[in-house]
Amino acid sequence: MAQGASAPFVFLQVAASGGGAPIERAIAVEMPIAIEFNGIGYAVLMATPAELEDLAVGFALAERLIDGAADIVDVESHAAPAGMIVRVTLAPGVSGRIVERVRHRVSESSCGLCGIENLEQALRPLPAASADWHGEDAAVFRALAALGDAQPLGRETRAVHGAAACSIDGVPWLVREDVGRHNAFDKLIGAMLRRGMGWDGGFALLTSRCSYELVEKAVLSGCPMLATISAPxxxxxxxxxxxxxxxxxxxxGDALLAVPA
Structure with a gap:
């Protein structure tokens, strides 16, 4: 499989009336992405191999390994036989966090998180949201209407999630896509950090359900409001x-549910 965001694949299209014919469609590429911090193997994510530097930086923030872009010294991605490797160099001031987090992550197993200490790590206290939302819900409807045009991979494959940073009046100004909803949001947040951009009173719109991990990523990135197309x-x-x-x-397009802060 090519190491791009999509690849062609020939299916057999079967009609309800009977018969079939070959048809070529683009499919979303998914592969293992290994992330290393300061030479330490930290995680392997199943993701779309595009904007991987953004993914790694956003993931680092979500894992609380960094506080901001200034804590990133370097980030680069490399092809490997089984996937991709993203190597991130963190500043000395935060490097100690890597070993501490790895210590907790090592005891995670296929049965989930084991023990009281890991339960506490799974639900670490969040800081208070750093920005208030002063927008109107009409902006969310405008962003939703515009999101499809801002998702080229989604239109091509119908198999990826999108995460959009939207202005306060509902214009999606930066979008990232990935087979994983968490990855898409990490890519978006990482891209914003690397570009030195903030939310500026806007909001995030995600094409997924609203899970607690996405809430945490929004809070840690300073997002004023989180909107999702599925339920929380x-x-x-x-x-x-x-x-x-x-x-x-x-x-x-015609309604949403508001969950007040």
């Missing part, structure tokens, strides 16, 4: 309320 989980609502992050969920 109970933990997402609880975490957002604790941090003071307003949510807009089940966003459709």
């Amino acid at each position: 989980t109970s933990l997402a609502i609880d975490r957002a309320a604790a941090a003071g992050l307003p949510l807009r969920v089940l966003v459709r």
Whole structure:
């Protein structure tokens, strides 16, 4: 499989009336992406191999290994036989966080998180949301209407999530896509950090359900409001309320549900 965002594949299209014919379609590429911090293997993500430097930086923020772009010394990606490797060099002032987080991550297993200490690590306290949302819900509807045109990979494959940074009046000005909803949001946040851009009173619109991990990423990135096209989980609502992050969920062209902070 080519190491691009999409690749051609020949399917057999079967009609309800009977018969079939070959048809070529683009499919989204998914492969293992290994992320290293200061030479330490930290995680392997299944992701779309595009904008991987953005992914690694956003992931570092979500893991609380960094506080901002100034903590990133260098980031580069390399092809490997089984996938891709992204190597990130962190500043000396935050390098100690890597070993501490790895110590907790090592005890995670296929059965989930084991032990009280890891339960506490899974739900570490979030800081208070750093920005208030002063926009109007009409902006969310405008952003949703424009999002499709801003997702070229989504249009091509119908198999990826999108994460958009939107202005306060509902214009998507930066979009990242990935087979994983978490990856797409990490890519978006990482791209903003690397470009030195903030939310400027805007909001994030995600083509996924509202899970607690996405709430945490929004809060840690300073996002004023998070909107998703699918429903929230109970933990997402609880975490957002604790941090003071307003949510807009089940966003459709004619309605949405508001979850006040």
